[in-house]
Amino acid sequence: MPWDDMAPPPFAMLDDPLAYILAAHLRQRAVCAVLRRFATEQSAGRTEADRLTAYLTGDLRLHHEDEDLDLYPVLRRRALPADGLGVTLARLGEEHRHGAAMADMIVEILSAKPADATVNIEVAAGEAMQAYAASEMRHLALENGVVLALARIRLTRPDLKAISRGMKQRRGVVTHDQP
């Protein structure tokens, strides 16, 4: 997977929060592909390792906050009982916490010896990366296929505006909303 796929979505896309979240998911898939390659090759180059570490400790956390603090709460209010979203959102929120713990472990592996040009990935570390990538891919499939699909149907224009505002504030992007 080329590194271009690792670039963050442009801030202009924050006006369409569901499109931004979908783009963030594509980026997450690219990250999973890189982690799987690290595991297969049992090594990681310093530049890629550092970019991955920066992503796992930076933008990925922002993405989880976008969902936990903005998207999920609004969607919880709008979803109909028949949507059965309550259990799904609770599970996804739990996976964020569990995934964060796994990501912290991966960051520790990748940043243990910052002066080394290559990070040696031990078998157990590679297995942890594969397991993390697999669980993230399942998580992404559920979010794209169920959560975002329902969000497109259930959320109102003001809902989307509120989500967009929260995501911009989180990134220090100035909004020019009309009063």
Ligand SMILES: [Fe+2]
């Ligand atoms: Fe997500």
Ligand SMILES: [Fe+2]
């Ligand atoms: Fe998520």
